[in-house]
Structure formats: C-alpha cells, structure tokens
Amino acid sequence: MDDTLNKTIGQMVAEDYRTAQVFKNHKIDFCCKGNRTLEEVAEKKGLDLETLLQELDEVQKVSLGDQPDFKNWPLDLLADYIEKKHHRYVEERIPILMQYLNKLCNVHGNRHPELLDIFDHFSTTAGELSMHMKKEELVLFPWIRKMVDGTPDGKPLEQPHFGTVRNPIQMMMKEHDDEGERFRKIADLSNDYTPPADACNTYKVTFSLLREFEEDLHSHIHLENNILFPKAELLENKLLSN
Numbered sequence: 001m002d003d004t005l006n007k008t009i010g011q012m013v014a015e016d017y018r019t020a021q022v023f024k025n026h027k028i029d030f031c032c033k034g035n036r037t038l039e040e041v042a043e044k045k046g047l048d049l050e051t052l053l054q055e056l057d058e059v060q061k062v063s064l065g066d067q068p069d070f071k072n073w074p075l076d077l078l079a080d081y082i083e084k085k086h087h088r089y090v091e092e093r094i095p096i097l098m099q100y101l102n103k104l105c106n107v108h109g110n111r112h113p114e115l116l117d118i119f120d121h122f123s124t125t126a127g128e129l130s131m132h133m134k135k136e137e138l139v140l141f142p143w144i145r146k147m148v149d150g151t152p153d154g155k156p157l158e159q160p161h162f163g164t165v166r167n168p169i170q171m172m173m174k175e176h177d178d179e180g181e182r183f184r185k186i187a188d189l190s191n192d193y194t195p196p197a198d199a200c201n202t203y204k205v206t207f208s209l210l211r212e213f214e215e216d217l218h219s220h221i222h223l224e225n226n227i228l229f230p231k232a233e234l235l236e237n238k239l240l241s242n
Helices: 002-006 009-015 017-025 038-045 049-059 075-108 114-149 166-189 201-241
Strands: none
Touching: 002 038, 009 017, 009 038, 009 201, 017 049, 017 201, 038 049, 075 114, 075 201, 114 166, 114 201, 166 201
8 A cells, every 4th residue: 555655646557557447437637647646636636545545456456358568568669559549549530520529519509609619629639639749750759769779889879959858758748738638628518528418419429539539648648648758768868878
C-alpha cells in the first residue's frame, strides 16, 4: 500500500493498465493530469482513499488478458504503435464526427443549442490535434527513433535543432492538456455523452462516437505522457552521459 501511495496515478496506469478502469469510474484524469498521487486526487475530488485502494487492488486481481506490456516496449516500436493505432484513428474519425455534428446542429440546434458549442469545441480539436500529430510525426518521433538507432560508428548524435528532447515534449504535453480540457467541456455539455429523450439515431451514434473518441484520446495521451516521453528523456540523458 505504501508503494502505491508513493506513485503517481500515471505511473500506476503505466505499470498496470487495469487500474485505468478505476480512475475512469471516478472521472479521474490519469493521462493529462497523471502526475498526481492517489492521496492528492482523493483529497481534490472528495473520495475515500481506502475505497480507491481497495478498488485498485480488486481490478489488479483480474487477468491481464491480451493487454500489451507497453512500458517494456522499445521506444521506436511504441512510437510506431501510437502513429498506426491512435493517429490513424483520429484521422479517420474526425471527418465522420464533423459531418455528424454539422447535421445535428442543422436539425436539432434550435432545441439543443449546446450542440453548437460541442461542434465548436470539436472543430477546434480537429484542427489542433491534426497539427499536433504532424509535429510528433515529423519532429519528435523521428528524433526518438534516431536516439534508439544511434550512429553507425558509435559517435555522439548531433544535437537536434530543438536543443533537447524535453523542449518538444513540454510543448506536446501542454497541447495534451488543452485537448483534455476541451473534451471535459464536451463531456459536460453532452451530459457525459447521454443523448436527450428526443434524440434520433444519428444523435445517439454521434454521442457514442464522441465518447469513443475521448476514450481513445485518453489512451493515446497516457502512452505518450506516462511512458514514451519519460523514457525518451531518460534515453537522451543516457546518451549524453556516455
């Protein structure tokens, strides 16, 4: 128990993804705000610490199944996985959700003006997240792969134009915070993705897709903030010390 209390919630999820379900159940952000301890979270949200500890213990008794052990993956493989799974998911889902949200606003916007705000927030996410992913794919991830590969002759790597990997990582984490905040607003505006009584099928499908999008975003940000980024900084420090 003492060991659990000394870890951040981000570390807990990085070590055992089954714990994420407990945090999801209590609406605890383990990705963007994963640098808090369990005690800090319990105090902030008015939750009983012992109950949280018990729930965490219970989920860790459940079989891990086929959940990949991301924390032990090579960094270049993890970067590839994030691009192929999460970046591709975002690219595929954005046009679909934009189309559905636009239709909902036109048909139901008068009776449900919150849809207009949801559309505005998601439109911002569509633009900002697309640019964010390109920066990762063109700048940060290639440098991580280069650090993993090293130089053929074993000489030190040339310093990148951004100085240290910490600089783009800090920028990416700030942008993750922005996306997390936007989706908290979308969740509030949609009553946690609960369609109103007069909702048509498109309404229901759209809210289900928004919920799925947020869940994927949480997993995506978690892999970067809590596993990829810290390990990239450690690798850079190791290379600089050689």
